[in-house]
Amino acid sequence: MIKTDVVIIGAGPTGLFCAHQLGIIGLKCEIVDNLDKIGGQCIELYPDKPIYDIPAVPECTGEELTNNLIEQIKPFNFNFHLSDRVQELKSENDKWIVKTLNGKEFETPNVVIAGGVGSFEPRKFPTKSTEKYHGKSVLYSIKDKTIFKDKSVVIFGGGDSALDWAIELSNLSKVTLVHRRDEFRGLPASVKKIKELSDNKTINLITKYSIKDVHGNGSLESVEIKSESGENKVIKADYVLGFFGLIMQLGPIAEWGLNLDKKTIPVNTENFETNKKGIFAIGDICTYPGKLKLILSGFHEGALAARGCFKHARPDEKYRFEFTTASSTIKDRLGVKE
Amino acid sequence: MAKIKYIEFNGNAHEVEVPNGMTVMEGAVRSNIPGIDADCGGGMSCATCHVYINDDEWLKKLPEKEMGEDDMLDQAFEPKSNSRLSCQLIVTDDLDGLIVHMPEKQV
Numbered sequence: 189m190i191k192t193d194v195v196i197i198g199a200g201p202t203g204l205f206c207a208h209q210l211g212i213i214g215l216k217c218e219i220v221d222n223l224d225k226i227g228g229q230c231i232e233l234y235p236d237k238p239i240y241d242i243p244a245v246p247e248c249t250g251e252e253l254t255n256n257l258i259e260q261i262k263p264f265n266f267n268f269h270l271s272d273r274v275q276e277l278k279s280e281n282d283k284w285i286v287k288t289l290n291g292k293e294f295e296t297p298n299v300v301i302a303g304g305v306g307s308f309e310p311r312k313f314p315t316k317s318t319e320k321y322h323g324k325s326v327l328y329s330i331k332d333k334t335i336f337k338d339k340s341v342v343i344f345g346g347g348d349s350a351l352d353w354a355i356e357l358s359n360l361s362k363v364t365l366v367h368r369r370d371e372f373r374g375l376p377a378s379v380k381k382i383k384e385l386s387d388n389k390t391i392n393l394i395t396k397y398s399i400k401d402v403h404g405n406g407s408l409e410s411v412e413i414k415s416e417s418g419e420n421k422v423i424k425a426d427y428v429l430g431f432f433g434l435i436m437q438l439g440p441i442a443e444w445g446l447n448l449d450k451k452t453i454p455v456n457t458e459n460f461e462t463n464k465k466g467i468f469a470i471g472d473i474c475t476y477p478g479k480l481k482l483i484l485s486g487f488h489e490g491a492l493a494a495r496g497c498f499k500h501a502r503p504d505e506k507y508r509f510e511f512t513t514a515s516s517t518i519k520d521r522l523g524v525k526e
Numbered sequence: 527m528a529k530i531k532y533i534e535f536n537g538n539a540h541e542v543e544v545p546n547g548m549t550v551m552e553g554a555v556r557s558n559i560p561g562i563d564a565d566c567g568g569g570m571s572c573a574t575c576h577v578y579i580n581d582d583e584w585l586k587k588l589p590e591k592e593m594g595e596d597d598m599l600d601q602a603f604e605p606k607s608n609s610r611l612s613c614q615l616i617v618t619d620d621l622d623g624l625i626v627h628m629p630e631k632q633v
Binding site: 229233234305311314345346367368369371373416433436451472481 | 563565566567569571572573574596597600601603604605606607630633
């Protein structure tokens with residue numbers, strides 16, 4: 189059991205800056221994110237896309253913004269728990285017990301949900317019949333490629349993951365790559381390689397088709413695909429892999445008894461607390477009259493939520509407002525030598 | 527201003543007037559029309575404002591897809607050749623009478 193002042197859910201820009209504000213006012217926090225890296229949407233969706241509306245930063249990419257925020261909270265040495273997801277929140281003696289998917293437990297008076305539009309999960313096949321093979325012969329990620337040796341593998345998708353795995357597995361397995369159109373969105377070099385492998389019959393490339401159904405008797409035997417004009421084909425398959433990018437799901441957050449408005453959490457704008465004491469929501473996931481889904485709004489919300497956390501974490505102390513330019517206490521916390 | 531008809535997968539139709547300059551996605555979201563999620567808020571980063579344009583005339587009349595829209599549509603639920611991302615359709619008077627159909631679901 190890890191005891192802390194605040195658990196932050198989400199390591200996107202909003203969560204990171206909230207951590208900074210907690211550090212400044214002398215609180216500790218632990219940060220949980222289900223991605224394997226820090227940065228949230230900025231890193232997962234648009235690491236290379238320029239952002240033009242961060243105050244005093246005329247232009248930066250999602251990756252640069254993330255790196256700067258990481259740098260900014262370095263002095264506080266907060267722990268990150270990546271590739272993990274908060275599953276359960278339970279109230280116990282005025283504290284929250286926070287449990288993660290990987291079995292970590294935290295005891296904290298405050299939880300700050302900075303979860304964007306939820307957690308990223310692989311987009312699955314639209315067909316119901318694939319569900320009974322999920323995790324066995326229908327897969328959305330690959331942990332151990334040796335299982336595909338000498339097997340028939342049918343890969344769906346047109347992005348880098350689909351192309352990379354089609355190329356990689358072509359040495360090992362009988363690969364079919366199926367994509368819904370003729371153009372691929374992967375790197376040009378990978379697209380070229382795929383065309384070569386298809387021309388010399390190393391892989392079977394089928395475009396303008398998508399999945400229709402899977403067939404099998406206990407174990408998967410084949411996958412049926414359809415074209416828009418209604419033609420069907422059946423391909424032998426020991427494994428079916430889908431690479432359709434990531435979607436964002438609210439996931440377990442919806443089960444914590446918080447008021448919800450569609451996929452967002454209503455908060456008060458004084459300290460961004462939700463309807464539950466000690467649970468705050470900031471960034472894209474919170475809503476209030478006038479809410480703007482901007483990173484800069486998330487920063488503001490995180491700063492106020494941090495002060496809200498102070499009240500619960502230090503009930504006997506009075507919060508004293510200080511400027512970073514003038515306060516020697518804050519400079520100590522930042523490790524700045526004068 | 528354009529009158530746009532949004533038809534849910536179950537057949538429920540919603541007709542609303544959308545001011546010029548707004549996107550077809552925003553027109554749905556501001557009127558709380560179900561079936562368009564728009565998780566990323568119009569950044570062409572999520573494919574959850576996916577619609578079908580069933581009328582060929584309209585499909586031809588709409589502004590062409592910009593780079594990236596088809597890439598994003600690859601990740602949509604059941605994309606077809608008449609699929610569009612509604613966040614990329616900017617409303618003008620020319621779009622008056624447009625009908626968009628929603629997919630069974632967005633994710």
